[in-house]
Amino acid sequence: MADEPLVLGIETSCDETGVGIVRGRTLLADAVASSVDEHARFGGVVPEVASRAHLEAMVPTIERALKEAGVSARDLDGVAVTAGPGLAGALLVGVSAAKAYAYALGKPLYGVNHLASHICVDQLEHGALPEPTMALLVSGGHSSLLLSTDITSDVRPMGATIDDAAGEAFDKIARVLNLGFPGGPVIDRYAKEGDPDAIAFPRGLTGPRDPAYDFSFSGLKTAVARWIEARRAAGEEVPVRDVAASFQEAVVDVLTRKAVRACKDEGVDHLMIGGGVAANSRLRALAQERCEAAGIRLRVPRPKLCTDNGAMVAALGAEMVARGRAASDWDLSADSSLPVTDPHVPGHGHDHVHETAKENLYS
Amino acid sequence: MLLLALDTATPAVTVALHDGTAVVASSSQVDARRHGELLLPAVDKVLSEAGLRLDAVTGVVVGTGPGPYTGLRVGLMTADTFGLALGVPVHGLCTLDALAYAADVEGPFVVATDARRKEVYWARYEDRRTRVAGPDVDRPADIAREVAGLPAVGAGARLYPDTFPDARDPEHVGAAALASLAAERLAAGEELPAPRPLYLRRPDAQVPKNYKVVTPK
Numbered sequence: 388m389a390d391e392p393l394v395l396g397i398e399t400s401c402d403e404t405g406v407g408i409v410r411g412r413t414l415l416a417d418a419v420a421s422s423v424d425e426h427a428r429f430g431g432v433v434p435e436v437a438s439r440a441h442l443e444a445m446v447p448t449i450e451r452a453l454k455e456a457g458v459s460a461r462d463l464d465g466v467a468v469t470a471g472p473g474l475a476g477a478l479l480v481g482v483s484a485a486k487a488y489a490y491a492l493g494k495p496l497y498g499v500n501h502l503a504s505h506i507c508v509d510q511l512e513h514g515a516l517p518e519p520t521m522a523l524l525v526s527g528g529h530s531s532l533l534l535s536t537d538i539t540s541d542v543r544p545m546g547a548t549i550d551d552a553a554g555e556a557f558d559k560i561a562r563v564l565n566l567g568f569p570g571g572p573v574i575d576r577y578a579k580e581g582d583p584d585a586i587a588f589p590r591g592l593t594g595p596r597d598p599a600y601d602f603s604f605s606g607l608k609t610a611v612a613r614w615i616e617a618r619r620a621a622g623e624e625v626p627v628r629d630v631a632a633s634f635q636e637a638v639v640d641v642l643t644r645k646a647v648r649a650c651k652d653e654g655v656d657h658l659m660i661g662g663g664v665a666a667n668s669r670l671r672a673l674a675q676e677r678c679e680a681a682g683i684r685l686r687v688p689r690p691k692l693c694t695d696n697g698a699m700v701a702a703l704g705a706e707m708v709a710r711g712r713a714a715s716d717w718d719l720s721a722d723s724s725l726p727v728t729d730p731h732v733p734g735h736g737h738d739h740v741h742e743t744a745k746e747n748l749y750s
Numbered sequence: 751m752l753l754l755a756l757d758t759a760t761p762a763v764t765v766a767l768h769d770g771t772a773v774v775a776s777s778s779q780v781d782a783r784r785h786g787e788l789l790l791p792a793v794d795k796v797l798s799e800a801g802l803r804l805d806a807v808t809g810v811v812v813g814t815g816p817g818p819y820t821g822l823r824v825g826l827m828t829a830d831t832f833g834l835a836l837g838v839p840v841h842g843l844c845t846l847d848a849l850a851y852a853a854d855v856e857g858p859f860v861v862a863t864d865a866r867r868k869e870v871y872w873a874r875y876e877d878r879r880t881r882v883a884g885p886d887v888d889r890p891a892d893i894a895r896e897v898a899g900l901p902a903v904g905a906g907a908r909l910y911p912d913t914f915p916d917a918r919d920p921e922h923v924g925a926a927a928l929a930s931l932a933a934e935r936l937a938a939g940e941e942l943p944a945p946r947p948l949y950l951r952r953p954d955a956q957v958p959k960n961y962k963v964v965t966p967k
């Protein structure tokens with residue numbers, strides 16, 4: 388088995404049509420077509436709009452990735468695709484394309500987990516993932532704290548949001564402030580000129596009896612909206628920059644505090660942060676500060692690799708090939724709620740590696 | 751020539767191979783919920799039955815619907831990607847045309863499939879090869895006058911006997927008919943439509959009316 392496998396990865400779990408190509412842990416191409424502009428006027432991702440856009444964008448995006456990588460599809464060692472979790476209809480477009488592509492080229496197919504891919508992408512930036520690695524994944528769709536000892540076979544959920552994803556809170560507050568969609572980048576921008584201590588917004592699930600690694604952003608969202616509405620009701624001007632900074636601080640304070648605590652509790656000395664919210668400058672800065680203080684090495688990929696993309700899927704696919712994991716079957720289905728504990732969806736044939744990994748997980 | 755035909759626009763997941771003279775292998779399964787899982791294995795089965803490999807295919811034809819979107823896209827995406835990987839042309843054909851082509855009806859008739867939400871996708875035909883109206887999506891009662899007195903084929907006709915009292919076979923589309931119709935048209939030098947989906951409806955999307963106020967009144 389090639390130890391530097393050439394793998395093409397397809398990602399369609401949300402609104403980005405991503406096609407990436409990697410050779411082992413080297414990024415060769417990262418082509419993304421986004422339908423984000425089509426969703427903007429709805430203030431959130433509309434699943435059917437995303438699915439329609441994936442169908443239109445897929446073939447040109449594959450072509451673009453091949454050209455960018457300067458490789459021939461014939462030379463691929465495998466085709467990887469996000470099998471879940473994500474929007475069911477959107478996932479199905481990518482899975483259909485990946486299956487047809489792999490089948491037509493006579494290559495093995497690897498249906499992989501979107502969350503594990505978000506972690507694995509860091510290999511393209513910082514080399515082999517340390518084992519174990521703690522991962523904080525934050526985006527409009529996810530807020531999870533995961534521990535992985537082997538990204539191809541063992542990903543354990545430490546904690547997750549019990550209500551909204553962190554990115555959703557950014558979108559919501561941006562809407563309340565009339566700043567448009569998506570909310571992450573614009574809040575980050577305004578926050579830079581604001582005072583993060585101006586308003587004391589609540590930190591969700593940080594009480595002594597609260598779950599140590601779970602998140603909650605719903606209460607914060609409501610508190611910020613109420614604060615703004617009260618100002619408006621009183622006829623006062625809303626200090627947008629201070630609100631943005633104080634809200635953002637509340638989010639990243641909880642995220643980094645819990646991630647660092649999980650690392651300490653589990654004796655893990657590496658933390659990776661992925662997902663679209665990882666592009667947030669304050670999250671990066673505070674995580675860096677707190678990791679340094681705790682003796683933890685922080686790894687955050689460049690922003691383009693943090694948001695959804697095909698390169699992350701290719702990265703995990705390449706690792707599956709390199710470690711000899713079983714390929715998926717041709718009847719692979721898109722699974723909108725694929726458990727985070729399944730880094731990939733092996734075929735029905737015997738796959739002892741996978742079975743063993745599952746046993747270890749619950750021992 | 752070797753034409754691969756597939757259609758997932760309706761509950762049928764159907765695949766056929768046509769060598770320019772006749773259909774050499776075909777497969778049809780009816781399962782509205784598993785298009786994604788069933789299609790590729792069906793292609794594989796049809797090829798092995800014919801003793802052929804996919805790279806022998808010289809062209810792909812896919813049913814473009816109309817049909818419920820999620821399933822419809824499985825066939826279109828598969829056809830598009832086959833075309834890319836094999837470097838062969840991909841053609842589209844209206845799914846209702848394939849149903850009409852398989853009908854055994856003299857004179858004018860209607861094709862109707864289930865559009866869900868108490869609606870049908872439908873089209874009117876002068877004969878098996880000639881569509882004269884549609885495809886459209888409507889409530890059966892709203893088109894009763896337009897289809898009155900005409901025989902109707904397709905699962906949509908059976909669902910609404912009040913509107914379509916004279917329902918006939920076939921109930922489901924078969925890729926064999928799709929392949930034969932495409933082969934016939936290509937042989938006649940016709941240009942087939944592009945493989946683009948016939949959604950006939952806008953995506954469901956609510957534009958939020960500002961944000962919801964959270965302060966209790």
Ligand SMILES: [Zn+2]
Nearest residue numbers: 526528662695
């Ligand atoms: Zn993601």
